[in-house]
């Protein structure tokens with residue numbers, strides 16, 4: 213079980229620029245711009261933001277799927293972005309896992325699901341065939357899949373069950389940290405609750421730490437310990453879960469909360485956030501949210517606000533709060 217209150221992940225100045233081709237040539241797309249955050253052992257950090265805000269890019273860098281352009285990432289105290297980054301990544305790789313949004317795409321349709329779950333064990337070459345089979349049966353039970361279903365193929369399962377298979381595979385090598393990238397977005401609402409409950413149950417039983425990526429604040433409300441809100445490649449607010457829902461500070465967080473559908477019939481239709489997400493090829497100067505912000509001031513158009521402390525365990529990047537400090 214990891215030690216409480218120790219950061220498992222430390223991201224500092226994390227920056228990712230993709231070079232994208234277009235009719236006029238090649239231009240830099242600033243997907244992540246100088247992002248800082250920690251993920252503490254045993255917690256779930258909910259990473260929230262609209263499509264294109266850089267959530268998956270951050271998640272992919274953390275598990276070593278893509279390199280950062282600048283900045284550093286430490287995992288379990290090993291810096292995976294420095295000069296010796298690839299050796300450090302190899303040392304911690306088995307402790308990291310990634311669960312994607314689409315469980316069907318994540319499974320080979322022609323491979324029996326038991327074999328898919330056994331694959332990481334086979335690659336690691338740690339167990340005999342019989343021990344592997346026992347471990348697969350144990351993993352199926354752990355995630356609530358029917359006994360004896362290991363010989364079936366992905367198409368024989370529902371979307372929720374397929375996500376259970378993907379989760380079972382992610383647990384095969386006993387990871388400590390799992391990036392869950394919109395793991396329930398493709399599922400219907402009742403299935404979403406079941407998978408979220410499963411992830412929470414597994415966290416308790418296995419001492420897991422999660423980065424849980426979602427595009428709105430509704431899904432992360434149940435599972436997160438803390439929430440970080442990403443806007444156009446920058447973190448605009450981080451806070452413990454209860455604070456962010458009870459007292460959001462950044463105008464963008466407030467807009468995201470207003471956009472969450474509520475059970476009250478008067479609020480059934482979620483309000484869309486007005487304006488467009490800015491182009492990351494040519495982001496607005498100053499605060500990137502200023503063209504959509506209802507509280508915009510002259511300073512916001514010229515100067516990017518820093519992410520600064522705004523209360524106990526809270527940070528916000530907004531000139532309104534700098535003025536109030």
Ligand SMILES: Nc1ncnc2c1ncn2[C@@H]1O[C@H](COP(=O)(O)OP(=O)(O)OP(=O)(O)O)[C@@H](O)[C@H]1O
Pocket residue numbers: 230231232241243261262263264265266267268269270427492
């Ligand atoms: N390999 C790539 N090459 C070029 N641009 C990329 C690449 N991957 C991501 N991007 C761009 O980086 C920006 C951030 O993308 P990212 O997928 O991280 O956002 P996201 O918040 O996860 O969005 P979504 O919720 O739609 O998955 C987007 O503008 C995206 O088009």
